[in-house]
Amino acid sequence: MAILREGDGVAQVELHSLHLRDGLDIPDGMLSEQERHRAAAFRSAEARRLFVAGRFLCRRVLGNLLGCAPQALSIAIALSGRPYLSDHPDIDFNISHVRDRVALAICRGGLIGIDIERLDAFSETEAREIMPMILSEHELDQMHQLDALDRHDAFVACWVQKEAVLKCLGQGFLADPQSVILVPGDTTYSINCQASDEPIFIRSGRMGDGETTDFQWAIATSRAATEPQWRHHIGGISL
Template sequence: MTPGTDVTLWRIPLPEKSPGPQAWALLDDRERQRAERFIHDRDRHRFVAAHAGLRLALAAETGQPPRALGFTATPGGKPQLERHALSFNLSHSGAIAVVATCRGSAVGVDVEMAGRLRDLDGLAGMVMTPDEQARFAVLPQDLRQVAFMRVWTRKEALLKADGRGLTYDPRKVEVDIDDGAERTVVLEGISWTLRDVALAPDLAAAVCVSGPLASIRQRSVAPLA
């Protein structure tokens, strides 16, 4: 039997206020420039906290100083580490960011705050396959919000792991709308494993890896002053 991939999911709290000089000091010049372009203070604070937390998580995994980590990107634009085979992916929503890390497989993660979305049928038509739409249309009203977020996080995690993100039409990917721990999806000849992750009652999240998935363990990055 082929051994599966072990994934670590790092949780990073994102503050409303500035995360402070320690967080800013971890960022490189490009990250600081991106942070300064945010118009709203809260968005800037959360970007800095998320990317400082990303560096701390990757430093813990690689043994390298967080400030010394260098990044490149795949042809599709997915960030990756220079000079290290560790795979990672970052997602954030509201007051939390998560970083998925693993070795030997591509990885993607998506986290979304549960909310009261409008025009769910219209949104479903933009992201779901015809079969998913048909099953979604007959769900009771009280289950539709959760089901939509389940489908969305699964598809985004898969397409982020694949490296193309939403440049690839999500309506071409079947992930099912049912609740469940795990499913296998084949995308253009490559087998991917998707697993929903319980983070908090108001969060939907999913992790995806190429090949089998053995385990997901959760860790936390301590807030920086």
């Protein structure tokens, strides 16, 4: 894989997804001792599997990118819970996982946050209940002008975009999602975000492999970024 290079003030972004096929067990031998301890502490086997797969993907891809052994990468955790590479401040990464899917976003030249969500993540009733907690009044008004199906899809898109922004800023849902003001329907734009003085840049879309339900994804970067390309991996084989 070519090393991401920073050019002309534009951040370079790469996106990777790992599809965990049924029954596939990702080995934890590549993880640090601390990560293995954390994995062992999960009560839910599904949550443990996703955590291990996230670190597996991260170590394989970043190790390859940086030309070092996956085990040699030093992944630190900020107080907010945000992981980062302590030896490579010029490279940021972020992970998101849901059900059998792990997504990794890597950025050279800026900070990045990623979120993925299944399109059927919320029922219509759930969406109706959550919307006022996530959307500003203006966004809520716009949502209510859409028909039910469009409204549901637009809300999932809004959700992942706001979460990606808050993950880029390292705050997650400790910050108020209503402080992130979005324009529904757009896929690339800078936003006004009360949680940050600087503009944040978002890209968003859908992905699927034709076999499983599609996912909505969004990345947010602290600098304008190149058009991201997805690289899809199945199990651990093609990494």
